[in-house]
Amino acid sequence: MKKWMIITLLATVAVSAQAAKVKKDANGDGRVTKDEYVEYFNARRIQKGKEADSKAASRSFDKRDANQDGNLTKEEEAAFDEK
Numbered sequence: 125m126k127k128w129m130i131i132t133l134l135a136t137v138a139v140s141a142q143a144a145k146v147k148k149d150a151n152g153d154g155r156v157t158k159d160e161y162v163e164y165f166n167a168r169r170i171q172k173g174k175e176a177d178s179k180a181a182s183r184s185f186d187k188r189d190a191n192q193d194g195n196l197t198k199e200e201e202a203a204f205d206e207k
Contacts, residue, residue, distance in 0.1 A: 155195040161185045 148156050148164045156164075165181035188196050188204045
């Protein structure tokens, strides 16, 4: 039982450390793809002690992607944040 708890704890720490390194625009091209956003969204949830939720991340992305081109720009994110 103790061994299982230690393994779980180590896995949680490893995931949290990885989550801390995730950036929204992973490749630095100035746009955030849905895949990048979902990874970032889920990493942030894990950092907060919540479960990943890719469906919620996808819905959140779609709300922000004003022109529905599959990429978020800084302008789209700023416009959404102002709402």
